[in-house]
Amino acid sequence: MSLNKVILIGNVGKDPDVRYFDSGTAVANFPLATSERGYTLANGTVVPERTEWHNIVVRRDQVAFVEKWVKKGSGVYVEGKIRTRSYDDQSGVKRYVTEIHADRIEFYNTGTRPADGTTTNAGTGFQQGGQAQQTTSYQQPAQPDISSESNSADDLPF
Amino acid sequence: MSLNKVILIGNVGKDPDVRYFDSGTAVANFPLATSERGYTLANGTVVPERTEWHNIVVRRDQVAFVEKWVKKGSGVYVEGKIRTRSYDDQSGVKRYVTEIHADRIEFYNTGTRPADGTTTNAGTGFQQGGQAQQTTSYQQPAQPDISSESNSADDLPF
Amino acid sequence: MSLNKVILIGNVGKDPDVRYFDSGTAVANFPLATSERGYTLANGTVVPERTEWHNIVVRRDQVAFVEKWVKKGSGVYVEGKIRTRSYDDQSGVKRYVTEIHADRIEFYNTGTRPADGTTTNAGTGFQQGGQAQQTTSYQQPAQPDISSESNSADDLPF
Amino acid sequence: MSLNKVILIGNVGKDPDVRYFDSGTAVANFPLATSERGYTLANGTVVPERTEWHNIVVRRDQVAFVEKWVKKGSGVYVEGKIRTRSYDDQSGVKRYVTEIHADRIEFYNTGTRPADGTTTNAGTGFQQGGQAQQTTSYQQPAQPDISSESNSADDLPF
DNA sequence: TTTT
DNA sequence: TTTT
Numbered sequence: 001m002s003l004n005k006v007i008l009i010g011n012v013g014k015d016p017d018v019r020y021f022d023s024g025t026a027v028a029n030f031p032l033a034t035s036e037r038g039y040t041l042a043n044g045t046v047v048p049e050r051t052e053w054h055n056i057v058v059r060r061d062q063v064a065f066v067e068k069w070v071k072k073g074s075g076v077y078v079e080g081k082i083r084t085r086s087y088d089d090q091s092g093v094k095r096y097v098t099e100i101h102a103d104r105i106e107f108y109n110t111g112t113r114p115a116d117g118t119t120t121n122a123g124t125g126f127q128q129g130g131q132a133q134q135t136t137s138y139q140q141p142a143q144p145d146i147s148s149e150s151n152s153a154d155d156l157p158f
Numbered sequence: 159m160s161l162n163k164v165i166l167i168g169n170v171g172k173d174p175d176v177r178y179f180d181s182g183t184a185v186a187n188f189p190l191a192t193s194e195r196g197y198t199l200a201n202g203t204v205v206p207e208r209t210e211w212h213n214i215v216v217r218r219d220q221v222a223f224v225e226k227w228v229k230k231g232s233g234v235y236v237e238g239k240i241r242t243r244s245y246d247d248q249s250g251v252k253r254y255v256t257e258i259h260a261d262r263i264e265f266y267n268t269g270t271r272p273a274d275g276t277t278t279n280a281g282t283g284f285q286q287g288g289q290a291q292q293t294t295s296y297q298q299p300a301q302p303d304i305s306s307e308s309n310s311a312d313d314l315p316f
Numbered sequence: 317m318s319l320n321k322v323i324l325i326g327n328v329g330k331d332p333d334v335r336y337f338d339s340g341t342a343v344a345n346f347p348l349a350t351s352e353r354g355y356t357l358a359n360g361t362v363v364p365e366r367t368e369w370h371n372i373v374v375r376r377d378q379v380a381f382v383e384k385w386v387k388k389g390s391g392v393y394v395e396g397k398i399r400t401r402s403y404d405d406q407s408g409v410k411r412y413v414t415e416i417h418a419d420r421i422e423f424y425n426t427g428t429r430p431a432d433g434t435t436t437n438a439g440t441g442f443q444q445g446g447q448a449q450q451t452t453s454y455q456q457p458a459q460p461d462i463s464s465e466s467n468s469a470d471d472l473p474f
Numbered sequence: 475m476s477l478n479k480v481i482l483i484g485n486v487g488k489d490p491d492v493r494y495f496d497s498g499t500a501v502a503n504f505p506l507a508t509s510e511r512g513y514t515l516a517n518g519t520v521v522p523e524r525t526e527w528h529n530i531v532v533r534r535d536q537v538a539f540v541e542k543w544v545k546k547g548s549g550v551y552v553e554g555k556i557r558t559r560s561y562d563d564q565s566g567v568k569r570y571v572t573e574i575h576a577d578r579i580e581f582y583n584t585g586t587r588p589a590d591g592t593t594t595n596a597g598t599g600f601q602q603g604g605q606a607q608q609t610t611s612y613q614q615p616a617q618p619d620i621s622s623e624s625n626s627a628d629d630l631p632f
Numbered sequence: 633t634t635t636t
Numbered sequence: 637t638t639t640t
Contacts, residue, residue: 001159001424001483001484001549001582001635001636002483002484002507002508002509002510002635002636003325003393003481003482003483003484003508004482004484004508004510004526004528005323005480005481005482006479006480006481006556007165007321007477007479007480007481008477008478008479009319009475009476009477010475010476010477010478033476034476034477034478035476036476036478052478052555052556052557052558053558054478054556075475077319081526082480082526082528082556082572082574083526084526084527084572091565095569096570096571096572097570098556098558098572100556108317108475159325159326159391159424159582159639159640160325160326160349160350160351160352160639160640161323161324161325161326161350161483161551162324162326162350162352162368162370163322163323163324163481164321164322164323164398165319165321165322165323165479166319166320166321167317167318167319167477168317168318168319168320169317191318192318192319192320193318194318194320210320210397210398210399210400211400212320212398233317235477239368240322240368240370240398240414240416241368242368242369242414249407253411254412254413255412256398256400256414258398266317266475317475319477323481326638326639327637327638327639327640328637328638328639329637329638329639330637330638346637347637347638348638349637349638349639350638350639351638351639351640353640365640367637367638367639369637369638388637388638389638389639390638391638391639484634484635485633485634485635485636486633486634486635487633487634487635488633488634505633505634506634507633507634507635508634508635509634509635509636511636523636525633525634525635527633527634546633546634547634547635548634549634549635
């Protein structure tokens with residue numbers, strides 16, 4: 001009787017690190033920031049804004065999606081589970097790192113635009129990035145991204 | 159062994175309807191919209207954008223917060239549970255309405271501003287609406303809404 | 317900017333109703349009960365146990381899994397979204413019904429056993445029913461279900 | 475625009491460690507185990523059962539509830555957020571530990587019974603542990619744990 | 633260190 | 637209409 005569920009919405013801290021293995025498997029990693037607003041208590045105590053960094057780990061079908069679309073600054077929704085793994089550091093001391101293994105990743109509409117000036121998330125709600133990739137292939141969207149560089153049909157993740 | 163958990167992020171459809179009862183309890187209701195982006199399948203089928211309307215019900219301590227701060231257009235985060243209740247309509251037919259009973263409501267940073275031109279959600283992440291109530295104090299609203307107009311049957315948005 | 321997420325753990329009220337369409341698609345429906353324990357307030361008020369019934373709708377790959385394994389009484393974990401649809405009743409009056417469209421269904425370990433006396437959920441945590449179906453096919457489990465009726469390899473959902 | 479949400483159901487690994495501070499605040503810590511069932515892939519690969527340990531941190535009103543009711547072996551539902559903090563170890567090396575700061579803790583019905591033979595969770599669904607605190611009153615624990623032993627550096631479970 |  |  002067990003449940004291990006994490007839901008995060010935040011911003012990607014740097015371009016994902018993608019590694020391919022001989023076995024054919026692939027893994028993508030990236031840091032994701034979530035922030036809580038600061039506030040001031042009635043007694044005057046100031047609780048400052050706090051940013052939390054999460055290590056996101058992506059496997060299987062989602063890796064290609066992440067490699068192609070997720071960039072530093074992207075606003076993403078991540079669902080997954082917590083996993084803590086241990087390793088021995090240079091001194092032979094056991095150390096631990098906690099990661100979020102993503103089961104689902106979707107773009108979140110932040111209204112922000114990538115470096116090239118195009119708007120990637122013009123619509124409302126989630127772009128069905130992660131899910132769409134697994135179950136269907138999409139044609140040209142009704143309101144296409146008019147960036148000429150990325151306007152070929154198979155370039156679109158949704 | 160049971161769990162009934164709902165997490166919504168969306169926009170408020172109209173100003174909350176707040177009712178105070180002789181017992182001293184209060185209830186606030188408002189419709190909340192969540193939207194899924196439309197998309198086009200490979201076979202050409204267009205799946206249009208879809209907006210879902212949720213009936214949010216707020217009780218206890220959160221009511222004053224809702225009455226004061228939640229407005230038509232507000233972007234809010236709602237956590238709660240699903241409840242379906244029945245009532246007899248004018249024809250004596252049993253009808254059902256499903257509502258989301260909120261355990262927690264927070265403002266979501268949409269960057270939008272209310273009608274008076276002030277910015278309510280300038281920061282990042284959640285405004286600690288629900289939680290703040292426990293740690294800071296809100297003014298009692300001057301004028302509870304007990305307007306008879308808003309109490310008619312067709313006031314129900316569903 | 318939108319999220320519509322439901323997480324339920326409960327018991328199936330009756331065997332799923334599965335319908336196949338000419339288009340090749342299929343849909344399964346079943347009622348799921350979640351229960352809140354009753355309790356007594358400090359002032360003596362008794363708040364009785366309350367059972368909530370949810371209409372679960374399953375599509376695509378999960379349908380076959382549901383048809384084969386989900387039965388009246390099953391303890392299941394359901395993740396999905398809320399959807400309210402309308403229809404005109406016999407009198408031509410528009411009526412609404414709220415359903416939970418499942419994105420993920422898993423067995424939950426209740427320790428209960430089906431009518432035939434076999435134990436279907438012997439282990440801890442989730443049986444990876446829904447997910448496994450989509451991504452891998454499993455061999456004989458390490459601790460096989462020893463019900464002779466259901467012991468053929470392709471009978472196993474995990 | 476941010477969300478940091480964790481939902482866990484699992485078993486408590488040892489009796490909570492509760493510390494009271496001069497400021498009047500209190501903190502409780504305990505390890506929580508969540509388990510995924512093992513399984514065997516079609517290619518024969520055995521994926522063993524995996525247990526994940528989470529460091530749960532409880533503050534404020536929930537501490538007294540935890541001290542009184544949560545014990546080694548308890549089945550609990552925890553909602554909260556992920557927080558990673560750093561500290562310098564004996565060698566002056568910066569180390570990190572990830573914790574789950576609980577916003578809500580409830581008993582989960584495991585059907586298990588404590589050492590004294592009484593059944594604490596006889597009903598279905600959650601015991602309204604966290605919530606009950608708001609609506610009913612708990613006894614003040616007779617003997618707050620202020621043992622100096624439990625305050626040493628290697629008291630850290632990670 | 634838990635649980636099934 | 638389920639479950640404890």
